[in-house]
Amino acid sequence: MAVETVFSKIIRREANADILYQDELVTAFRDIHPRAPVHILLVPNQLIPTVNDVEPQHEAALGRLFSVARKLAAEHGIADKGYRLIMNCNAHGGQEVYHIHLHLVGGRALGPMLSR
Numbered sequence: 001m002a003v004e005t006v007f008s009k010i011i012r013r014e015a016n017a018d019i020l021y022q023d024e025l026v027t028a029f030r031d032i033h034p035r036a037p038v039h040i041l042l043v044p045n046q047l048i049p050t051v052n053d054v055e056p057q058h059e060a061a062l063g064r065l066f067s068v069a070r071k072l073a074a075e076h077g078i079a080d081k082g083y084r085l086i087m088n089c090n091a092h093g094g095q096e097v098y099h100i101h102l103h104l105v106g107g108r109a110l111g112p113m114l115s116r
Contacts, residue, residue, distance in 0.1 A: 002047045007099040011045050021068050025061040028068055028104075037107025038076045038083070042069055049098040051089040065102045078106035084113075 009015035011027045020040060021028040031039040044061035048054060054062065066085075073079040083106030088095040 002049050002053075003098065004047065005097050005099040007041075007043050007097060007101065008047055011043065020072060023064070025064045026068055028072060031103070036105045036110065038073075038078050038105065040069075040072055040076075040104040042072075042102040042104060043099060048100045050095065051087065051100060054100070069102060069104045072104055073106065076107070082106065084110050 006015055007027075010017040010019070010029060011022075013019075017029040017032075019027060019029045021042075024045070026042055026044055028040055028042045031041050042065045044058065044065065046058070046061060048058055069085055070079070073083050083104060086103040086105065087100065089100075
């Protein structure tokens with residue numbers, strides 16, 4: 001069974017966050033520890049702990065994450081020069097909050113994805 005996270009509270013507006021977008025499927029808000037000038041988290045409103053838990057019924061929400069990321073990148077002026085979308089899965093993948101989330105990161109050159 002999925003364990004509720006702080007993201008669930010943000011979605012319900014029970015925890016403080018700078019929410020930039022919300023609809024019936026997804027919520028987007030600024031990361032409280034940004035790694036770049038623009039660092040936004042996009043989460044499905046339904047709690048899905050990891051990518052390994054994704055099922056066919058989640059496809060609409062996951063597709064919406066990408067269309068909202070595109071919209072927010074344009075609104076924040078980073079679409080033309082580029083940005084990075086990151087989703088981590090489990091401990092070795094760097095996942096810290098077990099409610100899948102897409103990081104939209106940009107606003108400067110980000111360099112290589114992984115060290116060699």
